[in-house]
Amino acid sequence: MPPRRAGGERTATLCRPAVAVPEHVITLDQTLELARTLHADHPQLPLALRLIENTGVRTRHLVQPVEETLRHPGFTARNAVYAREARQRVPGVVRQALAHAALRPADIDLIVYVSCTGFMMPSLTAWLINTMGFRSDTRQTPIAQLGCAAGGAAINRAHDFCLAYPGANVLVVACEFCSLCYQPTDLAIGSLLSNGLFGDAVAAAVVRGTGGHGVRLERNGSHLVPGTEDWISYGVRDTGFHFQLDKRVPTTMGMLAPALRVLAEQHAWDVSGLDFYIVHAGGPRILDDLCEHLALPPEVFRFSRATLTERGNIASAVVFDALDRLFAEGGLPESAQGLIAGFGPGITAEISLGRWSVRSAGLRGIVPQAAVALL
Template sequence: MVTLCKPAVAVPEYVITREETLDLARSRHADHPQLPLALRLIENTGVAQRHLVQPIEATLEHPGFQERNERYEIEAKARVPSVVQEALRNAELRPADIDMIVYVSCTGFMMPSLTAWLINTMGFPGNTRQLPIAQLGCAAGGAAVNRAHDFCLAYPDANVLIVSCEFCSLCYQPTDLDVGSLLCNGLFGDAVASAVVRGRGGTGIALERNTSYLVPDTEDWIAYSVRSTGFHFLLDKRVPTTMEPLAPALREIAGTHGWDADDLDFYLIHAGGPRILDDLSHFLEVPPDAFRFSRATLTEYGNIASAVVLDAARRFFDEGGLSEGARGIMAGFGPGITAEMCLGRWTRPPAPSLESDLNARRIIGHPPAARPAAVPAT
């Protein structure tokens, strides 16, 4: 049984509130003809605060793409390891137990990927598979879970580490003044998240089915324009309407599995904004509270891109999960427009019987059983 264990999530120490964001917009764009609209959109995001890797004064500067990307690498190497260590503890595993690392990020670029640095510095085996995903944006969190699921189905004794590192504030572009860009300046935040998918054992969400769906002819609705100054985020005003065509995709994966999408026990959904959650509630015919974990992420952290679904899952775990076998869905949405979706059930390993506990006590002091051989290269 392939199981997603409890994620670990960390946000940076610098905080900007919604009120501070609105004041900055008023002071920096006082003459903008659509400032009232931008302010209203920011107020309606539901974001109370966001976390940044730098003080706001440094965030608002633009020293150039090279320095921005260097800052991304510095911050990733400083912040990722502790989150990875927590995720491993949550899964009751060591670095030596990991067979593949899936690293997702759309806010900076490294080659080789941070996966190589993690393997060299944190004790992961030299034959650990590396799967960096850079161009799925916010959908990459769901894609990471799905690719880990696929790998563990192929290699049932394998374990996969997922790492999401998103420093959206390093993509701030002071010259982008369209309403969509001004809205994004008040929506996105920074975070690092990590989780382990175990091929066997573990407490968490037992993954059962996954799929992807691409909304036709929307590939330019969410995009990057890559220029000498870095990544310029392009957000079409039609993006909030995409839940109408995506809701049927969620219904289809549930229906194929014999479930009803409007009758599940938990929903861990990418919180791109409040309208996305409101529309999905409407089209799936589920109460707004069904998305309470995603709404909490949006309120406290903002849109943290690929880390959203992992943070929503972490909040689900913190609430205590549900009864054995409770059914749910995870979904991330991003450029394409792409949806990455999976179904799973809440599960806990069975409690040891008195006999097995006595047997375990008898063998205390014996060397541990050998771990299964490493996953063969393909």
């Protein structure tokens, strides 16, 4: 059981995330040209090209060169790449996230690891504990099947843990190599769209039970839209994970926006009057529809939109990348109110409400080196 540290309070602060993207870049123009070349005879090629162009994605990062990404050596080889790249790329962001939180590995009581683009058992959490100095009694919570909603879910489960064990600290890691799910023989429109939408990234963040600077979490909630299990899904086949997207998915914000409003009202907040919004940007229509349904100006989603434009849909890592951009802009005044939300298969929303905290009282431990090697 994690220690209930002296002076622990029933609160939790989401500190600044660390985010890194791989070195291989593909642009929108390259993506469109590849689609024209590889699928020249596809009867719905014009539709696929239009959908890809309308994503708003201009650049994406890949763990392998484009030439390697386009080859499919089989699921066994693909998953081996996932495991190798995760071990290579995750430690850097973990070290930086710990530095942002002014903690050491030994100060962490739980690791929540989220990923929907590869499989390892035991989870990468076991490898992290064995190689990075985490305590042997550090708890592990791998989350593999919430897709893009998992970033929000990880924050919420970290919050829950800190409420259950006051003073505990939780490390959240999101590792998404979406390019390893590329399926060259899958010609469904949803699959072709995903080829131009998803990117690769690794992120980590610490939720501190005491002290810290960032978003002081106050309430969280989940919402599942009944009867939508097959709207976003994986077909698990011999060749690996096949992304399946129902044409009704673009309408989901009409179903999820009310859940955001209800949770805010339960907290005596007006969801249309908050100071910051960090949401999963699966595509531009999600952001546009949230503006309409919540009566918000487009500017409030500038961080999520920048993530989508520069890095594509990086699945569970989106909310951490968008939040890091808020930190990079300088943050907000003390107690500014905001919302964090991840959306994904189910159709599911994972929602957090919190206030911006500029105070860092209660810091303990030695701050690790901030200059760490990333990807």
